[in-house]
Amino acid sequence: MTQTKKPNDIVLKSTRGLLIFTKWLLVLGVVALAIGIPTILLFTDKVATALADVFVTPPGSEVVWMIAGIMVFGAVMLLLTLFALGLLRRIVDSVGEGNPFTRINGTRLRGMGIAVLAIQIVTFFGGILATTILAILGEVKPDRDFHLSIDGGISLTGIMLALLLVILARVFDRGADMQDELEGTI
Amino acid sequence: MAITVKLDDLLHDNRMTLTELAERVDITLANLSILKTGKAKAMRFSTLEAICRELKCQPGDLLRYVPADPE
Secondary structure (H helix, E strand, C coil): CCCCCCCCHHHHHHHHHHHHHHHHHHHHHHHHHHHHHHHHCCCCCHHHHHHHHHEECCCHHHHHHHHHHHHHHHHHHHHHHHHHHHHHHHHHHHHHHCCCCHHHHHHHHHHHHHHHHHHHHHHHHHHHHHHHHHHHHCCCCCCCCCCCCCCCCCCHHHHHHHHHHHHHHHHHHHHHHHHHHHHCCC | CCCEEEEHHHHHHHCCHHHHHHHHHHCCHHHHHHHHHCCCCEEHHHHHHHHHHHHHHCHHHHEEECCCCCC
16 A cells, blocks of 8 residues: 655644543543433432522422433533544544545544534434423522523534535545555556 | 556566566566556556567557457
């Protein structure tokens, strides 16, 4: 296989660094949620009491379960992002090695596209659940300073990104075909 | 493949080794071996030109079309 020069420039190095940093931030987030979900379910009464202190209508324990549900959605979203970042890191590594036009990179990009689409779906259902919780919780007590807005629709940018990744995967598949042809040419 | 490369015959006629030809046409011995054994998928005009120049032949002397057996 033809190996070209290794372009280990500042852009690649900083991208790698940023990806590693983001990966550990996400891992931290997943660990926090993994601890937080069972914790709020163990102390349902205490969480419900704390909520009753802020909202006019005292919420039942089902609201705490719904909050735990939101946290599960969050954990799934973080895991999907971790998965997509892992694939992106491998693509960046292959660019560093000077051989990015391979079929595996096409598969990686397709995987990233599917992950982005899955994140959109999880965000959408998470948004619905969060809106439901806010509706159940109702009015905030006048003496409490609490404001929360939910923005959980389907993002057009996210859908476009997923489509772009899937199209880019096809570009890489074609690139891999052309690389094969080139390698058989004397 | 229906196209065969008659590099062996031409090398013999010119009393030249594959290594020597590789040096003269500036192609690696590995790539020239691929060409000789008929494993190459394609050939650049520049390669053809260099081989024809060094072996003093025409492209038709180097390549031969052998129709595949009808199944």
